[in-house]
Each structure stands twice: as C-alpha cells, then as structure tokens.
Amino acid sequence: MKKFRGKKRYFRELWKQTEVNTCDIQLDEWFDFWHRHLDFLGIGNDSVRFRKEHVKAHMALYNNLLKELETFNKPYQSWVLINLNDAGQDAVFIHTFNPNSDNYPYKNHNIDWNCSILNTFK
Numbered sequence: 580m581k582k583f584r585g586k587k588r589y590f591r592e593l594w595k596q597t598e599v600n601t602c603d604i605q606l607d608e609w610f611d612f613w614h615r616h617l618d619f620l621g622i623g624n625d626s627v628r629f630r631k632e633h634v635k636a637h638m639a640l641y642n643n644l645l646k647e648l649e650t651f652n653k654p655y656q657s658w659v660l661i662n663l664n665d666a667g668q669d670a671v672f673i674h675t676f677n678p679n680s681d682n683y684p685y686k687n688h689n690i691d692w693n694c695s696i697l698n699t700f701k
Contacts, residue, residue: 583625590632593617597639599647606651609677612685614660614670615640623666627699630666634700637661641671648673656684661700 583589596617604613617637623630641659648655655675662668676683 583622583629589622593633593636594639597636597643599640599643604644604647604673606647609653610655610673610675611677611679612672612674614672616667616670618666618669621665621667623669631699633666633669634661637669637671644671644673654684663697 596615604610617640618633623633637659641657644657648657653675655673657671657673660668660670660672674683674685
C-alpha cells in the first residue's frame with residue numbers, strides 16, 4: 580500500500596465538507612435522491628481509523644443537513660448509507676416528492692433492520 584501523504588490536510592478538508600449552508604441545498608425545490616459522498620475515492624477502505632473518521636463525518640453532515648431542513652416545509656426522507664464493503668459508496672441522502680418519478684416515499688425492501696452493528700462503528 581502506498582503511503583498516504585497529506586492526511587492532516589485531507590481530513591481538515593473532509594470536515595469542511597460537513598458544513599452545510601442553505602445555498603448548498605435549495606430548500607424551495609425538491610430532491611430526487613440527492614446525495615453526497617464524502618469518501619468518493621474510498622480512502623476509508625485502507626484503514627479502520629480512516630473509515631471511522633469518514634463515518635463520523637457522514638453522521639456530522641447528516642445532522643447538519645437535518646438542522647438546515649428544519650425550515651423545509653415539505654415532507655422528506657433522509658438517511659445515511661454505510662456500505663460495509665466499499666467506503667466510496669457511503670453517502671448521505673435526501674429524497675422528496677419530485678417530478679422525475681413517482682417514488683416518494685421510497686421503500687427499500689432490501690434493508691435488514693435486525694442486523695448487528697460492527698464493533699468498529701459502535
């Protein structure tokens with residue numbers, strides 16, 4: 580594995596991406612599975628420590644989005660997707676009724692609600 584240089588700068592920039600302004604998301608619009616990947620390159624796959632930091636950042640982004648969405652007057656769905664096999668697929672989602680398709684509320688029937696949480700993420 581190649582040495583990861585610039586970790587301090589990388590994680591500083593990662594945490595900047597968790598800050599949300601109303602200009603980042605249009606609150607008078609609709610969301611068609613709007614999402615943001617914080618670890619698009621899959622750096623969290625290289626180390627448990629890196630993965631934990633990315634999961635923490637996704638949760639911070641999710642909480643910040645929920646604060647911004649408090650003024651959103653339409654019903655919405657929001658969730659965090661954590662893929663155990665690929666950190667690059669982790670994302671925060673927002674979904675509302677939209678003119679693109681009639682899939683709100685989104686019902687994912689493939690979710691195992693009784694799964695156990697890995698000790699890594701507790």
